[in-house]
Amino acid sequence: MSHLYRHLRIHQIFGANTDVGKTVIAAALVRASTLTNHNTFYLKPVSTGPPQHADDVHVERYAGPHRHLLNTQCLFRYEDPVSPHLAVRMASQRSGVESSAPSDETFVNAVAEHIRACARTGKPGHMYVETAGGVHSPTLSGTTQLESYRPLFLPTVLVGDSKLGGISSTISSYESLVLRGYIVDAILLFRDDYYRNYEYLSPYFAERGVHVTSLHPPPPLQGNVNEDISATEAYYANLAPRSLDGEIFHALRHLNECHAHRIKELDSMPRRTLDSIWWPFVQHGLVKSEKDVTVIDSAWADFFSVYDSSSEPSTCSLLAPKLDGSASWWTQAVGHAHPSLALAAANAAGRYGHVMFPNATHLPALKLAERLVHEGPGVGWASRAFFTDNGSTGMEVALKMALRSFSINEKELTPRDKKDLWIVGLKGSYHGDTIGAMDATEEGVYTCEWHQSKGFWFEPPTVAIKNGNFVVSVPSPISPSTSSVHFDDLHSVYDIENRLHSPLADIYRTHVRNTLQALRRKGERKLAALVLEPIVMGAGGMIFVDPLFQRVLVDAVRDKSLFENPLPVIFDEVFVGLYRLGMKSFGPLLGVNPDIAVYAKILTGGVLPLSVTLASERVFQAFNSPSKVDALLHGHSYTAHAVGCQVANTTLDMIEMLSQQDPWRLAREKWSCGARRESAVVWSFWDPGFVRSVSRLAVVHEAMTLGTVLVIKFKDDGAGKVLPSLRALSCRKQLLGYASHTAQSLLRSIESPVCESGALSAAPGGAPFGIHYRTLGNVAYFMTSLNTPLQTIEEIENRLWKTLSATHVN
Structure with a gap:
C-alpha cells in the first residue's frame, strides 16, 4: 500500500507521453538532490531497449560531483525497445x-519492497x-501504469509535453491522474520556444x-x-549548478515542502478531528486520546492506508495498510x-452535474x-422505481x-385512525435513523426521545452454526417445548419449499396466527404493513x-381469513440485497x-449515497388519481442524481x-451448490470448514455466514465467567448486547499487522496489514467486497483462528 516516510521523500515521475523528457528531468532532480547533500535513490521499475541506453545508466552517468550519494536500480529489464507488455512477450518467444x-501483484510488490529496502537504510x-512512456502506457501485464502503480499511492511529478499537441496531452494526463486519486505535486516541462506550451500550461x-x-x-x-x-x-551542470x-x-524545494506539509497535516488531523467532528455511533466519552482516531490517508x-505517527522503527512507513x-x-x-466507478462518476458529473427530476428524466x-x-x-412483481438519498430515506418512502x-x-378509517396505524415486524430490526424509520422499530439503543414505536414485533427464531452444527433456535414464546432444530447442512435450512410441510412450520403458523388474532381482538391499533429485513437483521446484531x-x-398477513385487505409487505434489502449475502434478492428464496x-x-459500489424503492403496480395505483394532493408528496433535492445513477449502473x-x-464458482462449490437451481443457492465466500471450526471454540457462542458476511457471537453472560482478556477492564460486569465490549476486547490484537517466520500477511504492495473491524456488542462481523481475493479471506481466517483458539474461558 501507500508509502510515506519522515526521512525519505519519494516522488513518482509520470510522463504526459513518450519522449517528453522524463529521464532528463529525473536526472536533473537526482543531480539537484545530491548537490543538496541528500542521499538519493533512483528506481526505474521497467526498462526496455538496449542496456547501454537504459534510463538508469543515463541518470547515474550524469549524477554530478556527488554521485556517491546516489543509488540506482532497475527491477525488470528487457532488450526490445517496445512497450513493456510486448517486451515480455518477445523475450519469451526468443528464449523458446x-x-x-509478471502479474500486477508481483510487479507492485517488487517496487514496494525496493522502496522499503531504501527506507530501511x-x-x-x-x-x-x-x-515508462505515458500515464496509460501498459506495464508488464498489460494493465495501464495508472492502475498498476495506484496501490503504492506515491506523490507524483508529471512531466509535461512541450511538443505539438502537448497542451492537450499534458492536461489529459493530469486529469487521468486526478481521476484515480493521485496527488500531483508538480508539473515540469521544457521551454520550447516554437510551440511555447509552457506559456499556456x-x-x-x-x-x-x-x-x-x-x-x-x-x-x-x-x-x-x-x-x-x-x-x-x-x-546538467548549467541546469543544476553548484x-x-x-x-x-x-x-526541488517545492517537492520538499509538499512532503513536509503532507506529514504536518496528517500529524494534526487527530486533534483537529476531536475538536470539530461528532462521529456517528461513537461514544465520545470513551475516546481517550488522539490515538483513538483512525486517520485514513487513502484507500x-x-x-x-492508515497514518501512524509513532510507527516503529523510525524507518517504517508512516502509512500502514488496514x-x-x-x-x-x-x-x-x-x-x-x-477506476471504473471513478470514471462513471466523473462522466455523469461532467455531463449533467445534478438536474431536477420531477416530470423529467435522464438516461x-x-x-x-x-x-x-x-x-x-x-x-x-415491481412496476416502478422511486429514488431517494439513502437506505433510511428509502425506508421512509416505503412506509x-x-x-x-x-x-x-379501509374505508372506515378516520384521519385520526390513520395516524395510529401499526406495522408488524421483528425484534432486533433496524431500518435507519430518520424518525419515521425509527418508529417502525421496537424501542432500543438506536431510537431517540421523540421516537414512538408504532407496531408489534415478533421475537424471531434464528439460524446459526453451534458446535459445528446447523441449528435453528426457537424462542420460548413461539414454542416452550421446541427450543432448537438441527439440520444436516446450510441448504436444508434454506430449503423453504420443503420446510413448509414440516412440524416446525405448523408451530410457526399457530404462533403467528394466534398472535395476530389476539392483536386484532384488542382493537387498540390497526395493523397496516409487514416490514422485514430478509434473512439477516444487520444493525440489530447480525441476526x-x-x-x-x-x-x-x-x-x-396475506391470508384473507386473517385480514380482509392483505397487508402490504416491505422488504428492507438495503443491507442484504444485490449479492451482499450471495443473492440478488431474497424473494425467490423465500x-x-x-x-x-x-x-x-x-x-x-460504496462511492455515493443513493437508494431506490421498488413498488408493485397495486401500490403505485394507490397514489394515482386526478388530484395533486393524492400524489406521493415526498422527495429530495438530489433525487435520482445522475452521478449516483451512473455509478450504480456501472456497479x-x-x-x-x-x-x-x-x-464465485469456487466458493459455491465449497458449499456444494453446484447441483442446485440458482434461485435456491445459498453459499459464502468464507470457508465452511473454518466457520464450523470457529463455532466449536470455547469463547464462541455461535457463528454464521452467507455471501460476504461472517458473524461470530461470543459468550458473555454479563456477570458470570469473565474472559481473561477482559480482566483489565475497570468494570468487570459485562453488559449483554450492544453495550458489551466482549468482541472488541477479544479481537483487539488483529488490528495490528503481523509478520512471522519471514512470511508476510500482505496487502497490495506486499506490506503486512492490520484488520479494521466493527462490532455490535458481543457480536463481531467481517465483510468482504464481492471481488476480495481468496488469499485475503484466508489470511483473515488464519488471524481470527490464531487469536480465538488461544483464548480460553476460566
Whole structure:
C-alpha cells in the first residue's frame, strides 16, 4: 500500500507521453538532490531497449560531483525497445520457453519492497521512481501504469509535453491522474520556444493550485558519442549548478515542502478531528486520546492506508495498510477507489452535474430504474422505481407507500385512525435513523426521545452454526417445548419449499396466527404493513432469522381469513440485497415477493449515497388519481442524481460479470451448490470448514455466514465467567448486547499487522496489514467486497483462528 516516510521523500515521475523528457528531468532532480547533500535513490521499475541506453545508466552517468550519494536500480529489464507488455512477450518467444508476464501483484510488490529496502537504510534523502512512456502506457501485464502503480499511492511529478499537441496531452494526463486519486505535486516541462506550451500550461495549472516549472531543453545530438556526453554534462551542470540556484532547485524545494506539509497535516488531523467532528455511533466519552482516531490517508481495493505517527522503527512507513473488515459499513462492492466507478462518476458529473427530476428524466436514472424493475430484484412483481438519498430515506418512502396502499382500502378509517396505524415486524430490526424509520422499530439503543414505536414485533427464531452444527433456535414464546432444530447442512435450512410441510412450520403458523388474532381482538391499533429485513437483521446484531418464519409471516398477513385487505409487505434489502449475502434478492428464496422493497449500500459500489424503492403496480395505483394532493408528496433535492445513477449502473454491470467468474464458482462449490437451481443457492465466500471450526471454540457462542458476511457471537453472560482478556477492564460486569465490549476486547490484537517466520500477511504492495473491524456488542462481523481475493479471506481466517483458539474461558 501507500508509502510515506519522515526521512525519505519519494516522488513518482509520470510522463504526459513518450519522449517528453522524463529521464532528463529525473536526472536533473537526482543531480539537484545530491548537490543538496541528500542521499538519493533512483528506481526505474521497467526498462526496455538496449542496456547501454537504459534510463538508469543515463541518470547515474550524469549524477554530478556527488554521485556517491546516489543509488540506482532497475527491477525488470528487457532488450526490445517496445512497450513493456510486448517486451515480455518477445523475450519469451526468443528464449523458446513460454512464460507469462509478471502479474500486477508481483510487479507492485517488487517496487514496494525496493522502496522499503531504501527506507530501511535509515539515510535521510530523496527518491524518484520513473515510469515508462505515458500515464496509460501498459506495464508488464498489460494493465495501464495508472492502475498498476495506484496501490503504492506515491506523490507524483508529471512531466509535461512541450511538443505539438502537448497542451492537450499534458492536461489529459493530469486529469487521468486526478481521476484515480493521485496527488500531483508538480508539473515540469521544457521551454520550447516554437510551440511555447509552457506559456499556456503555467497559468492554466496555477489556477488549479498546481506548481509548474519550465526548464531549458537538452541540447540536440552532437556528431559523436564523446561530444554528446560532453554537451549533456554541460547541460546538467548549467541546469543544476553548484550554487544551488535555478528553476530545478525551486522545483526541488517545492517537492520538499509538499512532503513536509503532507506529514504536518496528517500529524494534526487527530486533534483537529476531536475538536470539530461528532462521529456517528461513537461514544465520545470513551475516546481517550488522539490515538483513538483512525486517520485514513487513502484507500484501495479492500484496504485503508492508515497514518501512524509513532510507527516503529523510525524507518517504517508512516502509512500502514488496514483491511476494511466492515466493507465500510456494508457499502463496498468492488473495493475502494475502483477506476471504473471513478470514471462513471466523473462522466455523469461532467455531463449533467445534478438536474431536477420531477416530470423529467435522464438516461442514467432511466436505465437504472429499468434494470432494477425488469431485470433485477423487481422482476415479476415491481412496476416502478422511486429514488431517494439513502437506505433510511428509502425506508421512509416505503412506509408512506405501504400505509397509503393499505388505508385506501379501509374505508372506515378516520384521519385520526390513520395516524395510529401499526406495522408488524421483528425484534432486533433496524431500518435507519430518520424518525419515521425509527418508529417502525421496537424501542432500543438506536431510537431517540421523540421516537414512538408504532407496531408489534415478533421475537424471531434464528439460524446459526453451534458446535459445528446447523441449528435453528426457537424462542420460548413461539414454542416452550421446541427450543432448537438441527439440520444436516446450510441448504436444508434454506430449503423453504420443503420446510413448509414440516412440524416446525405448523408451530410457526399457530404462533403467528394466534398472535395476530389476539392483536386484532384488542382493537387498540390497526395493523397496516409487514416490514422485514430478509434473512439477516444487520444493525440489530447480525441476526440470521429463520427464513421459514419470515415466509410464514408473509403468508399470514396475506391470508384473507386473517385480514380482509392483505397487508402490504416491505422488504428492507438495503443491507442484504444485490449479492451482499450471495443473492440478488431474497424473494425467490423465500418463495414470495414483496409489495415494496428498498435497495442502497452496494447499489453504488460504496462511492455515493443513493437508494431506490421498488413498488408493485397495486401500490403505485394507490397514489394515482386526478388530484395533486393524492400524489406521493415526498422527495429530495438530489433525487435520482445522475452521478449516483451512473455509478450504480456501472456497479451492477461489474457485479454481473463477477457473478460469472471463477472465484464465485469456487466458493459455491465449497458449499456444494453446484447441483442446485440458482434461485435456491445459498453459499459464502468464507470457508465452511473454518466457520464450523470457529463455532466449536470455547469463547464462541455461535457463528454464521452467507455471501460476504461472517458473524461470530461470543459468550458473555454479563456477570458470570469473565474472559481473561477482559480482566483489565475497570468494570468487570459485562453488559449483554450492544453495550458489551466482549468482541472488541477479544479481537483487539488483529488490528495490528503481523509478520512471522519471514512470511508476510500482505496487502497490495506486499506490506503486512492490520484488520479494521466493527462490532455490535458481543457480536463481531467481517465483510468482504464481492471481488476480495481468496488469499485475503484466508489470511483473515488464519488471524481470527490464531487469536480465538488461544483464548480460553476460566
